[in-house]
Amino acid sequence: MADNMHLHVDENNIAHLKMNDVENKNIFSNDFIRGFLETMDELEANYKPHCLILSGLDSVFCAGAEKDTLIDLSNGKIDVKDLLMSERLVNTEYPVIAAMEGHAMGGGLVLALCSDIVIAARESRYGAVFMNMGFTPGMGTTTLLQGLMGEFIANEMMFTGKRFKGSELAQKGTNINYIVPKKDVLAKAFDIALQISEKNVKSVNLLKYTLSAKKKKLLVDARLQEDMMHKLSFAFPETKERINSFYAE
């Protein structure tokens, strides 16, 4: 197993994948993406999971793209592997529960959008920060964010790039299943996972197949639009400057 990922499958066939790249704080480095995909392969080759809990670090669930990738994109090198992760989650045979104890930004938040059930922490922040760096949202954000946040909050998140606090989202009434204190996020995820694991796994798989059809389509739609918008917005001369000043934070 990649050392930036921890996988554990318990006696109830609940799989828990913890994205654990402490050094780089769970950004989409090539190693991170490879580690994630390999761990998913390993899970499916060796186990029959009834459901998957996807979690991250205490401070950061997933921080999205790394600066070098974005600079490459602004230099016209288009080779984005991030989408492989969204597609992988949407195409699983079992439900995925995103247990976000820490912050989730940009593509990191998309991992939750591609999940079936989402748990967030009151103390952490969640943002679709793409526009802060001068380019349009990607990885499926433009078609998937509405489902989790509601259309108008999704609009605000995308246009302003604001990092919303979990407690603030809780007041707004989004579609996030639970927004609880950080220390309770994993326990909540395991409680839901246990309820799912008690069901007939064959029927769970069927249900997942049906429910994911819509998301698969939304992801294909997003790809068409977002790729075109990226070709345009990454080529704006201001974008590189904004990326650099964003990462100076």
Added chain:
Amino acid sequence: MTKEKIIEVIAENIKENLDDLENETIDPMKSMKDYGANSLDMIEVVSCSMRELNIKVPRAELADIENIDQLADKFLEHAEA
């Protein structure tokens, strides 16, 4: 713009962005971290306050600031510029 006004704005934004501080008096000699702020909370408090006070401080100048009082001084410097 007075320093008192700046501190008032920062304190309001700290209360708005962090839990359970409604009845707390914010001590400017403390850091936002002392009130439970994580790094993204601090960025949000700073950007909200700058918008409210209509000032812009480059990120690089904020890196070494240790407490709310120093942040207010930095804001004041840019308000007067």
